[in-house]
Each structure stands twice: as structure tokens, then as C-alpha cells.
Amino acid sequence: MSTDTLRLRHVTPEFRTYCGDDALGGLARELERAGTERAVLVCVPAIAEHTEAMRRLHNALGSRVAGVFDGVVEHSPLPAVEEARTYLGKARADAVIAVGGGSAVVTARAASILLAEDRDIRELCTQRGPDGSLVSPKLSAAKLPQWVVPSTPTSAYAKAGAAVRDPASGERLALYDPKIRAKGIALDPVLAGTAPARLVWTASLNVLSMAVEGLLSRTADPLADALLCQALRMVVHWLPRLRAEPDTTAPRLQLMLAALLSGQGSDYTGGGLAQALSHAVGPRSSAGNGVVEALLLPHVMRFDAEAVLHRFAQIGDVLRAPDNFPEAVTVAVEQLLATLEVPTQLRDVGVTADALLESADHAMDDWAITAGPRTPDRRQVIDLLTTAW
Structure with missing residues (x-):
């Protein structure tokens, strides 16, 4: 056998993409398929205040929306993520829908990890091992299923990580868990038009x-x-x-x-x-x-x-x-x-x-x-x- 034979491992995670006027209808079917009844929307205040965008979301998802957390902040600072975690817990969320850009996606994922693991973030984040290499701890707790309704393009849609910024120290605290990958994305033309x-x-x-x-x-x-x-x-x-x-x-x-x-x-x-x-x-x-x-x-x-x-x-x-x-x-x-x-x-x-x-x-x-x-x-x-x- 040739020594330059291509060898690879390429595993495609489950992910469903909907795009167009009926994309939110596709998202509603995804929630129904997953058996979720208490989805929490995670977004910035501007999205929560956008009447048409929120009307479309509520019309499509109906009673499955258990609440809206609108405290997302740029760069996903730790205090905002902790507030989101508390909100998810109080709302008894069984699903999370990030609505907006990368900060909404990261905040939703990080808050879900903190909620499920119930430990200090510094025990959960990527850190230096004894040999000096970077190590991501294994996060074993089950996580809330995630979906994304974006307002901006971001490569975060498909990722399994979430990086939180500690404003006190300036550190970037990176969390990684394959179980937190989004199940899919709904590209709605109205939501797509909300961002500057x-x-x-x-x-x-x-x-x-x-x-x-x-x-x-x-x-x-x-x-x-x-x-x-x-x-x-x-x-x-x-x-x-x-x-x-x-x-x-x-x-x-x-x-x-x-x-x-x-x-x-x-x-x-x-x-x-x-x-x-x-x-x-x-x-x-x-x-x-x-x-x-x-x-x-x-x-x-x-x-x-x-x-x-x-x-x-x-x-x-x-x-x-x-x-x-x-x-x-x-x-x-x-x-x-x-x-x-x-x-x-x-x-x-x-x-x-x-x-x-x-x-x-x-x-x-x-x-x-x-x-x-x-x-x-x-x-x-x-x-x-x-x-x-």
C-alpha cells in the first residue's frame, strides 16, 4: 500500500437547516419531534424589542415558548452568562433557542453547560494540565437541546464550544462539550434583517x-x-x-x-x-x-x-x-x-x-x-x- 494513502475520520453530526419564509415552521416541527414543551429564547434586548421578529417567533412556536432571556451582552461576559443560567433554571427550560448573533449562541450554550454541570466555571473550562498542555475537562451531564435562529452570520452555529469572558480578569474561559452542539438552524428572512x-x-x-x-x-x-x-x-x-x-x-x-x-x-x-x-x-x-x-x-x-x-x-x-x-x-x-x-x-x-x-x-x-x-x-x-x- 502506498505510504501517501489518504486516511481520515469525518463524522457529520446531526444537524437540520431550514431557510426561507417557512423556516420557523421547520423549527416548530423540530421542537415537537424532540418532545420539548418549555423552550427559552436567548437574545439581546434589541431582538426582544423587535415587534415583528418576536411575533413571528411566538406565532410559529406557540405555547412551547416558556420565556425570553434578553440579557445577552457582546463577548458573552460571565455575569450575563450566569444570569442566563439562572433564568433557564427558573423557567424549567427543556430546550434553548439562541436568537441573534454569535454572542447569543455562545451565551445560550455556556449557560446550558453551567446549569447542567452545576459547578464553578473554572472547574469546567479548558486549562493547563500538569505537563503544560491545554486540556478540556470531560463534561458528562446531559445538556438542554439547542437550536439557532440567527440575525448575523457566525461560524458558532455548528460548534461544540462556548467561550466566556471574565471581565474582572480579562480571561477567556473556554467550555467544550459535543453534547451542546445545536440540533439545527432556522434562517428566517425577517430575523435576518434585524441586525445592522x-x-x-x-x-x-x-x-x-x-x-x-x-x-x-x-x-x-x-x-x-x-x-x-x-x-x-x-x-x-x-x-x-x-x-x-x-x-x-x-x-x-x-x-x-x-x-x-x-x-x-x-x-x-x-x-x-x-x-x-x-x-x-x-x-x-x-x-x-x-x-x-x-x-x-x-x-x-x-x-x-x-x-x-x-x-x-x-x-x-x-x-x-x-x-x-x-x-x-x-x-x-x-x-x-x-x-x-x-x-x-x-x-x-x-x-x-x-x-x-x-x-x-x-x-x-x-x-x-x-x-x-x-x-x-x-x-x-x-x-x-x-x-x-
Whole structure:
């Protein structure tokens, strides 16, 4: 047998996708199929105050809605997550529906984990083991089933993790449990239109970055590559359309589908350095995580190039780079980001020079930093952030 025979393990989790005017009807059937009767909606205040959106949700789900928790906050800070956990318990929830963007999805998942495990979050989160490696504790308690009705594109739809930010320490506390994956997603055109176009743009940049980093993985999985390439194609096509037609529905729904593909594909390949750095730098900036991640992406591509020279070709093909060598492909990404008006320096998005060292320390404890093709040491992280600054 040839030594270069492809070997992989690709397990597709159960997931149902509904899109269009009757998508919420599909969600109602999912709740009925699962036998749930007390679903709690988890969202930001703006969604809860959107009359038409809430009317559609209540009309579709009826008496199965046991309550609405509208205390979601950007970056899913620990106090808001703990409030959500308390709400789920008091409502006797038997299902959770995240309505909104990535923060709603993460808050819903994290609150469900805290509710089920009933322990301090620091006992549950990813941490350094005795040998210095990052370890995610096994979370054995049964979890509430989750569904998502999004208002923005986010790769979080398909993930099994939830990262909570402790505002007191600035730490990112990462929780991981395959049982907390969403059962499905309902892409409703009215809910898709509730988010400001700027927020959709920011979230889509995260989708783009996740797709590129996934394609630069060492993982040889053509099924994941297909998901990621298509996600990248869709973002390249539809994000300019969003900027030209910010109030139309089609670009928003298409970008949400791209987010689903990017999230599913990167689930097999892992995260990457740009993702880890944006997790650390994003809360210290005036821009969304997607903007910060996209800004850092070319720097990370150059850092990773020597480890995965052969992986640049697929990105180059999608972007129609003049050749598929790493520098030409990286320049093509830079040109795309310039077209999308992404800032080029961290100082342009409010990151101060004295925040770089602390950001580097937090990034070193991020699981995603170990998933890239080349794992940096602290000095290399500082140098990369300094160059980007």
C-alpha cells in the first residue's frame, strides 16, 4: 500500500437547516419531534424589542415558548452568562433557542453547560494540565437541546464550544462539550434583517477568516476542504453585495449559509492563530472580533507559510491569484480585505500598544492557537502583534 494513502475520520453530526419564509415552521416541527414543551429564547434586548421578529417567533412556536432571556451582552461576559443560567433554571427550560448573533449562541450554550454541570466555571473550562498542555475537562451531564435562529452570520452555529469572558480578569474561559452542539438552524428572512448591516459585515469577516485558516490546516480532509472552499466563494461573492444592498435579504441569508459551511468545515480542521489572537485582542479594540481577525489574517498566513506551502493553492484558486505560491495568495487576501475596507493596523481599531503583552499572554492559553499548522511561542506572538500594530 502506498505510504501517501489518504486516511481520515469525518463524522457529520446531526444537524437540520431550514431557510426561507417557512423556516420557523421547520423549527416548530423540530421542537415537537424532540418532545420539548418549555423552550427559552436567548437574545439581546434589541431582538426582544423587535415587534415583528418576536411575533413571528411566538406565532410559529406557540405555547412551547416558556420565556425570553434578553440579557445577552457582546463577548458573552460571565455575569450575563450566569444570569442566563439562572433564568433557564427558573423557567424549567427543556430546550434553548439562541436568537441573534454569535454572542447569543455562545451565551445560550455556556449557560446550558453551567446549569447542567452545576459547578464553578473554572472547574469546567479548558486549562493547563500538569505537563503544560491545554486540556478540556470531560463534561458528562446531559445538556438542554439547542437550536439557532440567527440575525448575523457566525461560524458558532455548528460548534461544540462556548467561550466566556471574565471581565474582572480579562480571561477567556473556554467550555467544550459535543453534547451542546445545536440540533439545527432556522434562517428566517425577517430575523435576518434585524441586525445592522455593519454588524453583518463584521461577522462575515470572521467567516472569511475561519475559512482561510481552515484551508491552511495540516488536516488532509477533502470533505472539510469542500465546505471551506464553498464558504470562501460565497463570502467573496455576497459580502460586496451586502455593502451595495444593505437592506436586502438575499446577501444576509447567503452569508449565513456561508457561515454554517465555514463553521462545519473548520470544526474538522481546528482553529488557527488569527482566531486565537482575535479572541485576545478583540475585546480590547473598538471593532468587532471579525474585523480584528481579518486584519491579522495576512500576518498569520505569512507566519504559517513555511509549514503548509501546499495548502495555499485552494485559496489561490478561489481568489484567482496570479499563482498559488504563499506570497501571491496572501497578497490576494490583502487586496480582497482592502476592497472590503478592512483596517490594516491594530492601532486603527483602538488597540493600545500596552495591550499587546497582555493580549499575547491570553492568546497563549487559547485552544485555537494549538490548532494551526505552526504553533508560536510567546515571543513570536508578541512580534506578530507588534508588526500588526
